[in-house]
Every structure is written in structure tokens, then in C-alpha cells.
Amino acid sequence: MRRNVPPTGKMAPEKSVRLCAALLLSLSTAFAHVEDLDDTFKDNRADDIWLVKFYAPWCGYCRKLEPVWHEIGAELKSSGSSINVGKMDATAYSSVASEFGVRGYPTIKLLKGDLAYNYKGPRTKDDIIEFANRVAGPVVRSLPSRQMFEHILDRHGVVFVYIGGESTLKEKYIEVASELIVYTYFFSALEDAVPPTVTLQELPSVSVFKDGTYFLYDAYQHGELSSWVNKERFRGYLDIDAFTLYELAETGKLVAIAVVDEKVPTEEGARIKMLMQRVATEYRDQFSRDFQFGHMDGNDYINGLIMSEVPVPSIIVLNTSNDQYFLPLEQVESHEQMVEFINSVLDGTAQAQGGDSIFQRVKRVFYDARSTVMSVFRSSPLLGCFLFGLPLGIISLMCYGICTAEADDDSEDLDLLRREEEEEEEEEQRQRAEQQEEEEQRLRVEEEEQRQRVEGGEDDKEEEDEEEEEEEEEKSAMDKKVD
Numbered sequence: 001m002r003r004n005v006p007p008t009g010k011m012a013p014e015k016s017v018r019l020c021a022a023l024l025l026s027l028s029t030a031f032a033h034v035e036d037l038d039d040t041f042k043d044n045r046a047d048d049i050w051l052v053k054f055y056a057p058w059c060g061y062c063r064k065l066e067p068v069w070h071e072i073g074a075e076l077k078s079s080g081s082s083i084n085v086g087k088m089d090a091t092a093y094s095s096v097a098s099e100f101g102v103r104g105y106p107t108i109k110l111l112k113g114d115l116a117y118n119y120k121g122p123r124t125k126d127d128i129i130e131f132a133n134r135v136a137g138p139v140v141r142s143l144p145s146r147q148m149f150e151h152i153l154d155r156h157g158v159v160f161v162y163i164g165g166e167s168t169l170k171e172k173y174i175e176v177a178s179e180l181i182v183y184t185y186f187f188s189a190l191e192d193a194v195p196p197t198v199t200l201q202e203l204p205s206v207s208v209f210k211d212g213t214y215f216l217y218d219a220y221q222h223g224e225l226s227s228w229v230n231k232e233r234f235r236g237y238l239d240i241d242a243f244t245l246y247e248l249a250e251t252g253k254l255v256a257i258a259v260v261d262e263k264v265p266t267e268e269g270a271r272i273k274m275l276m277q278r279v280a281t282e283y284r285d286q287f288s289r290d291f292q293f294g295h296m297d298g299n300d301y302i303n304g305l306i307m308s309e310v311p312v313p314s315i316i317v318l319n320t321s322n323d324q325y326f327l328p329l330e331q332v333e334s335h336e337q338m339v340e341f342i343n344s345v346l347d348g349t350a351q352a353q354g355g356d357s358i359f360q361r362v363k364r365v366f367y368d369a370r371s372t373v374m375s376v377f378r379s380s381p382l383l384g385c386f387l388f389g390l391p392l393g394i395i396s397l398m399c400y401g402i403c404t405a406e407a408d409d410d411s412e413d414l415d416l417l418r419r420e421e422e423e424e425e426e427e428e429q430r431q432r433a434e435q436q437e438e439e440e441q442r443l444r445v446e447e448e449e450q451r452q453r454v455e456g457g458e459d460d461k462e463e464e465d466e467e468e469e470e471e472e473e474e475k476s477a478m479d480k481k482v483d
């Protein structure tokens, strides 16, 4: 499942911080239990065993791990362990880090010979030291005596033991162990070291001791040894947290969970836990191949996984392969009803919900965004107001800007309309004025014409007068001539 991934920062090499950090840290390394590693580490580590934390200076989870890391260094040193503890700024020495396959921060690795073992469990001192001691030791530890055998069974919840002499099964067992030692212990014993309570039909054999009993590996029935070990490395009934669920996903099993509130235990909660435990042990043969059983404290994590709210207490089955989940249709009152529900999931009659369809993935994006916003507000309302208020403010300002801009456009349109109207009016006026002018012109022309007509009459007379004058002049001239 996507959300099961342990929290890590993202890889983003940043070199500016590195000088400063390196300088500061190199001053304090002289007496420290944790060595600061640089790019010479790869060539100098030789055959030593190293527990290394790859970190980034800006990563919050790394800073949280820092004090734990120093305690681990101090404890391993004081116990005389052969394990060296170091840390490397993976942003400063990114090429070395990527050679070790570092892809997130923090990454915890145990380096032993050519092999690098990843730690993926809870980041507590005891868990990490247990991991380091387990992986640093022999891949298969031998149990030389019956006492030793019994002591180991008392000490560990889940123990794999190879019983017998040299064989191809033993070679296979060592091969599987060298890979899966990151998860659990592997032992070997000769037949005479086996406690009398254990009866083995054939030798050599591989068994897992857990839940107060033991189970034999059968190649014909169980297939590959490694996949059998992977499925059997958990107790039948678990206290499940986010890290366990992440590890369980690798087994491909369905996970049946009693969701209860451990802080405020209720009778109903205790009852369904007991039912779950009972089915896990009594119906192991029937269900253990496909199911892992357990309980989980609180519904926060489950709610996040299924993007819905499960009641507390309640029962849920998760398919970690495809993000589907199953809920009983009615209250589970008896272990028979629980068995019935588990069977209905197994035979496909139970209604599956959720899943990893496109729709679910889109829903996931919105769900995650919403939970992020809500978790920020819950943990720090002020920061929330600032983080989301500021962009919201900017967005609303932008919206306001856009809206008013549109209003401007409208008024511009109106203006345009008005202007057009005005223009039309003006045009009309102008036309009217023109008409008037024309009229006036016409009138003026008529007047003129009239006047001209009147004047024309006078002119004629004048002309006549002139002619007469001319005639008279001519006459007079002729008269003069005649004279």
C-alpha cells in the first residue's frame, strides 16, 4: 500500500550546506561514538562492519534520529561491539550515497563485506541495535546444545531452525538466511540438540518455532523456502502498527485487524481482540496461508489507508496488494461469525471496497491534500493560517481582481454603447442640423433667386438704359459726323 512507506525525506543533493556541516562536525568527531564519514569511507572501510545513517542536513526525520544515533554509538562502543557506527551527509557525498543505493533520508544500512542491509523498522535505539547485532553476526547461528536451543526459543518470538547435517537444503537455507537476516534469526542444530518436545519425521528439515509451537517447512506444500520464510516470519497474532503493516505487505497476505482503543479499553474491544486471537490460533491451518491476524491501536492509520472512517472497536480485512478492504455486514458476536466473515473474504463473496482504480487514486490525491491541510491546522493553527491563509488571500485577491476587471469590461461595453448612442444622437442632430441648413440654404437660394429675379428686372432696364445711352452716343457721334 502506498501509505505504508516509512516516512523519509526526498533525495535532493544540496551542496551549499555541506562545507559548513562538515567543518562543524569534524570538530566534534575526536571523542564521538559516531564517526562522520566522507567520500574516503568507501575505500577505507575494508572488512569492518559499519552501521551507517545516511542523512540530509535539512531533513526533519534525520534530526529526530540524531540523538538516538548517538546513544546507539555510545552503547555499541561501551559493549565492545565490533560494529562501527557512522553517519554520512548524503547531500555532500551524493555519489557515495547513491553507490550504496540511498534513495531517501534517513537511510539506515548495515554494511558487511560486499553486502548492504537496509533497516526499515521503527527508529528506536533498541530496535536498531537488535537489528545491527542480528545482521552483523553469523547468517546462520548454530545451537550446540539442548539448553542453548531452549534458551533461544524462550528469548525470541519467532525462530527458524535447520535441523540436520550438511545437505542441499542447508545450502538453500543459508542462501535464504543471508537475505532475510534483516527480518529474523536463523539457527541450525544437529539432531541431538533438539528438545524432546519436538518430533521430526524426517531429516534434514527446516522449522519455525513460534506461538508456543512449531511448524515444518514442506517444499511440496509451501513452494520456495524464501517465500515460506517470508510468510512465516511473523507470529500468528500481532500488535500491528504502521511499520508492521508495511512489512506485512511484502508477504502478500490479507491482514485481519481488530481496531481497538488501547488507551480507553472497552469490553467490546477486548471481546473482538479475543475473537481475532482465537481464530488466528485455532484456525491456523485453514487461514494462515492467506491471512495475518492482529489488532491495531486507534483508527487513525486505517482511516488514512481506506479514506473512510472505521468505528472503534471494529473488524476490518485489508488486501495490501490492491488496497481493497472488507467489512463484516453485521456485528461479529462469536468466533463462528468471525470464521464465516474470513471465509467470505477468502471465497470472494464478501463485498470488496476501496481498491487502486483511477477513481480511488484521484480520491487519494484529494484525501491526502485535505489531511495535510487538516493536520497542519491541528498541530499549529497559526502556521496553518499563514501557510494556507496567505495563498488563499492571494487567490481571493486575484479572483477579486479578475471579477472587477470583468466589471470594467462591462462598463467599457456600456460606455461604448452609450458612446454609440450618443454618436447616433449626434448624427441625428447633425443630420437635422444639415437638413435645417439645407432648408435654410434652399430658402436662402430661393430668396436669392427672388431677389435676383427682382434685381434681374432692374438690370434689364439698366441694360436697356445703357443701350439707349450707347445708341444715344452713337446717335450723337453720328450726329457729330453729320455735323
Ligand SMILES: *[C@@H]1O[C@H](CO)[C@@H](O)[C@H](O)[C@H]1NC(C)=O
Residues within 6 Å of the ligand: 254, 319, 320, 321, 322, 324, 345, 346, 352
Ligand atoms: C488481493 O489483491 C490481489 C492483487 O490484486 C488479488 O489477486 C487477490 O485476489 C485479492 N484478494 C482478495 C481476497 O480479494
